[in-house]
Amino acid sequence: MKETNCDVIRDLLPLYEDNAITEETAELVREHLKDCPACREELRKMRTPLSLPPEEDGELWERYKQRRAEIRRRRNIKIGCVLSVLGLMVLSCLWYIWPRGWDALTGPVTDEVTSLSGAVTELYYEIANDGEVHSGFRSWLIQWEEAEGPAEKAILQAFQRHTYRKSLKSLNPWDDNGTNTANVVLVGIIWSNENYKSFSIADNGQMFCGGDRYYTDEKLYQELSAIIQEYGTFQEAENK
Ligand SMILES: [Zn+2]
Incomplete structure (x- = not known):
């Protein structure tokens, strides 16, 4: 009985997460989760973003961090370039119209x-x-x-x-x-x-x-x- 119940609950979990089920059904799911560590674990996995590799996989995690750092670095360079160009434009306008004697x-x-x-x-x-x-x-x-x-x-x-x-x-x-x-x-x-x-x-x-x-x-x-x-x-x- 409990096994069958878990399968039904797991089918419902994605809908439960999306708030796509009625309040009554959601209440049933919550009741079940209270007493069922296995389904709670299932829900926890579902909530963990796919892009985050498990921390225990050291090498994968390192590569992930490096990739993120690289993306950030490139984004910062782009922002820096845009700001420099804007700054130069403002400076040259100022230089042009600055009062002279x-x-x-x-x-x-x-x-x-x-x-x-x-x-x-x-x-x-x-x-x-x-x-x-x-x-x-x-x-x-x-x-x-x-x-x-x-x-x-x-x-x-x-x-x-x-x-x-x-x-x-x-x-x-x-x-x-x-x-x-x-x-x-x-x-x-x-x-x-x-x-x-x-x-x-x-x-x-x-x-x-x-x-x-x-x-x-x-x-x-x-x-x-x-x-x-x-x-x-x-x-x-x-x-x-
Ligand atoms: Zn269960």
Whole structure:
């Protein structure tokens, strides 16, 4: 009677483990397991994962451990590679956009400046009291004769006070038709070694220098604009 009962219980054990039998049947199985060490042992074996070799088999166990260590090692190498690549990407982005000073844009300016010119152009669009629209531009030009001396010093110092951060995206103060969408200051400087640099700085802080695009402080536009207006020659042109 007990033998038959054990066979039935062992048939039921997988279902019992999967909770795929009714509570009543499960109760029967539990009752039987209480008094039957052989069936308990059967259940224990069933619960031991197949991938775990028996500990008593030393060689197999060793190989199993080595294999696991190898898999872990390879996984760690892969994770390490991915993290290194990500780290390098972050570092190169940071290096690219890290703020740099005036010297990084121009090289240290040790030579005397032999020529400097600048221009401020401000677009205007005004509606008069009688409803008439006036638009055009006002500009101030400064040539070397006017710039040499105090203006030159003030312009160079304004550049040196600010930092410049390369832009990851395309900055453009001009629209597709080449029309200014912002007011712009243009400055060209020649050093005695004939090193020429031109800068265009928009009133929104965008700057072009030697084909590169930068963000800078909007105040730089204000400072340069004020200096050029102070020392330069005023012109006005109205669109007809
Ligand atoms: Zn049994």
